[in-house]
Amino acid sequence: MNGGLNQVWSGACASDGTLLFGNFDRVLEYDGQTWRQIAVPNAAYVRGLAIDAAGTAWVAGVNELGRIDRGPDGRRTFTSLRALVPREAGDLGTLWQVHVTPQGIWFQGNTALLRWRDGKFDYWPTHEKGIVLSFWLGDHLLVALTRGWFKPREGGRWEELGDPADKLGTYFPHFAIPHPRGGWLLGLEGDHGVVAGLGRWDGKKLTLEPHPLDEFFKARRLYGGVRLADGRYVLTTLQGGAVLLDRDLNFLAPLNEDTGLESSAAVSATPDCHDAVWIGTEWGVSRVELHPAYTWFGAANGLRRHASPMLQRWQGRLLMSGADGLNRLEPPLALPGVARFQRWSAIDDKIWAMRPAGDTLLVGALGGLWEIDARGTPRKVASVTNIFDVAVARASPDVAYTATLRAFLRWRRIAGEWREVDRLPDVRGNSIGEDGDGRLWLGTDNQGVWRVEFPRTGSRWR
CATH class of the missing domain: 2.130.10.10 (YVTN repeat-like/Quinoprotein amine dehydrogenase)
Structure with missing residues (x-):
């Protein structure tokens, strides 16, 4: 990683195979041979990053947001959209996520949800003091607030999801990805920041799902997850690296320092178009080969070099x-x-x-x-x-x-x-x-x- 700082919080893969990674006040670009830096002034940590069908990258940092496009020379450059945010939104604080959807480009912060569409921002205040995350669930956005789970409606209004009696606000989802049995697989945090494990959301009801790795998820702090193109899953943790699961969520392999990661503090996972996933850690980013047809055995499996x-x-x-x-x-x-x-x-x-x-x-x-x-x-x-x-x-x-x-x-x-x-x-x-x-x-x-x-x-x- 040429010139970037150690933490990699987000990533996205363009249609041409180029990879972009969110770093400190910059986005790192890798085309398979060369690393470049794309400056994002005043953004501090770039935690939100997504690419649309036209190749535009949408970026969210700390009180900063905007887009990255190719210029006349073919190089990607950042353009801030911060000045176009409604004044009543105030200081945006940390913007955690970007979602590219048919409804527009969504930017999720702690105090506000913003949508960029038709050259302007729409604004939904959250009235929250803590971290707020959101997830695109196929046809609508789910926003997890402490008072419940909601989806935004036009005019800055909110519509509550599920049954209020279920007190969904007591669960804080860190990720939402397609579940093998339909609906959405969630990584959940419960009261007092304790990891609750995995759950399934069918659009109306949340069901907690016990898993053989529950103790590991709780002890090592389950954090993120992605579903690969072949149906397998990579779930990341803040202290134990990541784990590879099969299409039915059965454990396949650990991905940690013992198996080659630079750090076991895994904060992001970005699939590329070559059967690999890039694990962003607190000490750079590591490319992990996850070809479905074979498994690599090496020093971590007790092998020594011999003919x-x-x-x-x-x-x-x-x-x-x-x-x-x-x-x-x-x-x-x-x-x-x-x-x-x-x-x-x-x-x-x-x-x-x-x-x-x-x-x-x-x-x-x-x-x-x-x-x-x-x-x-x-x-x-x-x-x-x-x-x-x-x-x-x-x-x-x-x-x-x-x-x-x-x-x-x-x-x-x-x-x-x-x-x-x-x-x-x-x-x-x-x-x-x-x-x-x-x-x-x-x-x-x-x-x-x-x-x-x-x-x-x-x-x-x-």
């Missing part, structure tokens, strides 16, 4: 070979947490291959052939070195083959013990395949691919 890891799913768990033995992917101890690869077996060897053989696992390693039982207990079968691949016969889990640096071997399990029953010396292979007819194929480093046969009278390779 050619081998993966094998066995007994419903994922195993990974390493330079120092065998690791198993373990679920997080508590949510939100990350799954981690942890040392699983006592094999202290460089592992090249793993293959299930009935209810056990055969492991080919630098120092020999191993068998692991269902409890993870290893037993060394043989000290044949440099086993590059292991294959188990399709016809029987009691017949196996190993490709090594010095020979191609056939093994048979007899009375629970693996025994070498055939050997092709000086046949160096590094991969084994078996076709639909049960024929064996051996891949080599520099001699091509060979078909191997083990007739009853002996061994033969071609």
Whole structure:
């Protein structure tokens, strides 16, 4: 982030992919290669930012508001509209949000709601002293006041939403995004600023919805949320980073300092058009890849850099070979947490291959052939070195083959013990395949691919 201050309170993505971020008395512009600063004088913190279909960016700061348009040179510049605000609105204080809607451009402050339409502002006083937030719900604006939830009517009037007996004013929503079952998913704060968790608003009734992450949301201060284009959700917190949820609000992954964010104080989330979301924090902004087709595993998941890891799913768990033995992917101890690869077996060897053989696992390693039982207990079968691949016969889990640096071997399990029953010396292979007819194929480093046969009278390779 070139030249900006550390906190990023808001963001928006233009139709051409350019990203804008609200910063201190400026908007930061990023086109994928270069950062620029767009000065917003006297705005202090730019907390509200939205872009309309024509590409105009609408900006709200502290007692300042206006628009950003491209000039003749193609550069974006800010134009203040503060002088056009009705005098009776007085000092606007902090303007928190901007909503681009068919009804006009809405600017939400603590003391007033403003709408820019047809070249002038309309004004709705809130008569509030604390923070006031609002949300566009498809066809109308919901404004959360301490005396209830309202929508603005023409002429500066308010229409109360819901049943007054529900005392909606006791809940302060921080975000409102589409709910997977219809209506709106809200992040709620209750009495005395205590986080109440998630709720669903259907336009008439608010229903609190318990979630497995409720304790986390309360302890780490649930703050913001966005719904991604693929239906997943990113919810931010002020002390615990963000969390990624699936289309049904089930936990998928944490997004915090342990997984790469610059800070776990996550105050904004801005999706871009490349399957990523930009998390604005109190220490800059971080781009997080959230491609729906894959999940990235790295250092936060216990991985270290090493060459050619081998993966094998066995007994419903994922195993990974390493330079120092065998690791198993373990679920997080508590949510939100990350799954981690942890040392699983006592094999202290460089592992090249793993293959299930009935209810056990055969492991080919630098120092020999191993068998692991269902409890993870290893037993060394043989000290044949440099086993590059292991294959188990399709016809029987009691017949196996190993490709090594010095020979191609056939093994048979007899009375629970693996025994070498055939050997092709000086046949160096590094991969084994078996076709639909049960024929064996051996891949080599520099001699091509060979078909191997083990007739009853002996061994033969071609």
